[in-house]
Amino acid sequence: MAEKETATGLSRNLSTYGDKDFARYLRMSFARSMGHSNEMLSRPVVGIASTYSEFNNCHRLVPELVAAVKRGVISAGGLPLEFPTISLGEVFLNPTSIYFRNLMAMDTEEMIRGQPMDAVVLVGGCDKTVPAQLMGAVSADVPAIQLVTGPMMTGRWRGERLGACTDCRRFWARYRAGELDGPTIGEVEGRLATTAGTCAVMGTASSMALIAEALGMMLPGTAAIPAVHADRIRAAEMSGVAAMRLARSGMRPSDIVTPASVENALRVLLAISGSTNAVLHLAAVAGRAGISLDLAHLNALSDSTPVLVDLKPTGANYMEDLFAGGGLGAILRELKPLLNLDCMTVTGETLGERLGGEAADYVDPSVVHSRASPLQPHGGLVALFGTLAPNGAILKRAAADPRLFEHTGRAVVFASLEDLAARIDDPDLDVEENDILVLQNAGPGSAACMPEAGYLPIPAKLARRGVKDMLRISDARMSGTAYGSVVLHVSPDSASGGPLGLVRDDDRISVSVSERRLDLLVGEDELARRRAALPPAPQAPQRGYARLYSQEILQAEHGCDFRFLTRFPDRIQLSEPSRRR
Numbered sequence: 001m002a003e004k005e006t007a008t009g010l011s012r013n014l015s016t017y018g019d020k021d022f023a024r025y026l027r028m029s030f031a032r033s034m035g036h037s038n039e040m041l042s043r044p045v046v047g048i049a050s051t052y053s054e055f056n057n058c059h060r061l062v063p064e065l066v067a068a069v070k071r072g073v074i075s076a077g078g079l080p081l082e083f084p085t086i087s088l089g090e091v092f093l094n095p096t097s098i099y100f101r102n103l104m105a106m107d108t109e110e111m112i113r114g115q116p117m118d119a120v121v122l123v124g125g126c127d128k129t130v131p132a133q134l135m136g137a138v139s140a141d142v143p144a145i146q147l148v149t150g151p152m153m154t155g156r157w158r159g160e161r162l163g164a165c166t167d168c169r170r171f172w173a174r175y176r177a178g179e180l181d182g183p184t185i186g187e188v189e190g191r192l193a194t195t196a197g198t199c200a201v202m203g204t205a206s207s208m209a210l211i212a213e214a215l216g217m218m219l220p221g222t223a224a225i226p227a228v229h230a231d232r233i234r235a236a237e238m239s240g241v242a243a244m245r246l247a248r249s250g251m252r253p254s255d256i257v258t259p260a261s262v263e264n265a266l267r268v269l270l271a272i273s274g275s276t277n278a279v280l281h282l283a284a285v286a287g288r289a290g291i292s293l294d295l296a297h298l299n300a301l302s303d304s305t306p307v308l309v310d311l312k313p314t315g316a317n318y319m320e321d322l323f324a325g326g327g328l329g330a331i332l333r334e335l336k337p338l339l340n341l342d343c344m345t346v347t348g349e350t351l352g353e354r355l356g357g358e359a360a361d362y363v364d365p366s367v368v369h370s371r372a373s374p375l376q377p378h379g380g381l382v383a384l385f386g387t388l389a390p391n392g393a394i395l396k397r398a399a400a401d402p403r404l405f406e407h408t409g410r411a412v413v414f415a416s417l418e419d420l421a422a423r424i425d426d427p428d429l430d431v432e433e434n435d436i437l438v439l440q441n442a443g444p445g446s447a448a449c450m451p452e453a454g455y456l457p458i459p460a461k462l463a464r465r466g467v468k469d470m471l472r473i474s475d476a477r478m479s480g481t482a483y484g485s486v487v488l489h490v491s492p493d494s495a496s497g498g499p500l501g502l503v504r505d506d507d508r509i510s511v512s513v514s515e516r517r518l519d520l521l522v523g524e525d526e527l528a529r530r531r532a533a534l535p536p537a538p539q540a541p542q543r544g545y546a547r548l549y550s551q552e553i554l555q556a557e558h559g560c561d562f563r564f565l566t567r568f569p570d571r572i573q574l575s576e577p578s579r580r581r
């Protein structure tokens with residue numbers, strides 16, 4: 001166990017030479033080579049975790065934000081030192097960005113812990129970067145504050161307002177249905193993402209930004225500021241100032257991320273009808289603090305939390321409208337009676353003090369509804385349990401067709417993503433509108449590493465007949481910008497021995513949202529026969545990060561973290577190794 005660090009500034013975390021004075025002398029000598037004055041080098045140090053990358057469009061303006069953070073740190077008497085970490089650009093990564101989230105979390109944690117900083121500003125934004133930074137910061141437990149890059153502005157196409165990426169999917173569905181031709185979809189492609197910043201709707205990035213603020217890890221009022229708005233630069237400067245306050249007070253993530261603040265974050269996630277991915281990420285962040293996110297508790301919260309925010313993909317508006325319409329402050333004020341107000345935040349105020357001191361600004365009631373007149377009386381997400389998902393599954397009921405909430409249907413099974421791609425548009429596919437599409441081997445234990453593939457396309461022959469939605473079930477994830485009657489995160493996943501891998505064509509599956517059930521209506525004997533006939537698991541990767549991933553990945557209810565990175569790894573079982581890739 002390393003001895004507790006008591007030094008500050010550049011004297012923290014000295015390199016090991018067996019002579020501390022020599023190590024300090026050497027460090028200061030090299031630090032002076034960077035051209036800082038002795039006065040600057042004697043100040044408290046604020047690290048700035050920069051995720052700028054030309055493989056990440058959402059982070060295009062990170063350099064401008066980092067410059068503003070530095071301004072804030074210097075004005076508050078500190079020395080800002082920027083350092084790079086891995087950056088995860090959602091659409092630029094293969095096999096899928098979630099595969100790298102834990103790697104980024106490890107990078108962030110170790111660089112915070114290993115370098116001399118009294119506080120850190122985490123500059124992230126795209127889907128996996130914010131959870132990775134929060135996971136790393138909670139584990140390192142050095143005073144930390146999150147700053148996000150902010151959402152994109154919307155674009156226009158032939159008079160229609162477009163924003164990534166709910167509209168991407170809407171237009172792609174129209175293209176698949178034969179309503180749009182190739183040149184037209186090419187035109188749309190150029191209008192969907194027209195500024196720097198994260199996806200413009202209530203996708204995973206927006207959900208995680210609001211969650212980070214609700215947790216207390218981000219400055220009040222900053223989650224929804226658009227990427228290109230001047231307020232975003234001011235938020236960066238103020239985050240630098242706030243980081244210096246944290247450096248002086250010593251308040252750490254462990255003072256902020258508590259069971260009560262995680263519950264607040266869940267309430268907000270439900271009220272914004274946020275991304276299903278955010279459940280997974282919040283479970284991982286909480287797990288780093290030793291807090292278990294119980295899906296049964298999520299259901300209890302969902303029953304008592306109304307949907308207040310009208311944003312795509314479930315509603316009509318975009319993040320820029322939420323910013324103009326009151327931002328998270330408006331949501332928190334409506335939710336106040338349901339929140340734990342004693343939770344501490346990075347400002348040094350409790351949530352209750354924040355809300356007590358916040359002027360009741362303008363609120364656009366078409367974007368943020370009141371509790372007296374909610375969009376929906378219950379939360380946007382619900383967990384299902386049953387013989388098909390013993391450890392749970394997630395349904396974004398706010399994005400689903402209520403006609404399918406109580407439904408029993410015939411399974412049409414795709415054994416893998418490759419099988420799905422090969423057959424979904426086959427004119428001879430035996431499928432009807434009331435069938436249930438099942439995708440296997442797309443969970444965290446599969447070679448596919450849980451991609452956002454749970455939004456299975458409607459088979460082309462049904463799409464052409466006008467079918468817009470069907471019940472779809474998988475162990476995969478779904479983009480927060482997508483919508484439809486889609487059951488995700490089935491756990492245990494099929495590649496890890498879960499019953500999802502035993503489903504066969506023509507089986508009956510029953511879903512009951514009212515009962516919170518997801519059941520495979522097949523007898524135990526038959527399932528045992530099928531289990532015994534499963535082929536052996538493919539050989540696990542033998543080297544590198546892929547090997548680590550395959551050996552340590554946890555199921556969705558644990559946030560797909562690596563077991564050895566959670567606070568209490570001995571309390572968590574890994575999946576059945578014989579079935580894992």
Ligand code: FES
Pocket residue numbers: 058089090091125126127197198199203205
């Ligand atoms: Fe980065 Fe959507 S691609 S937030």
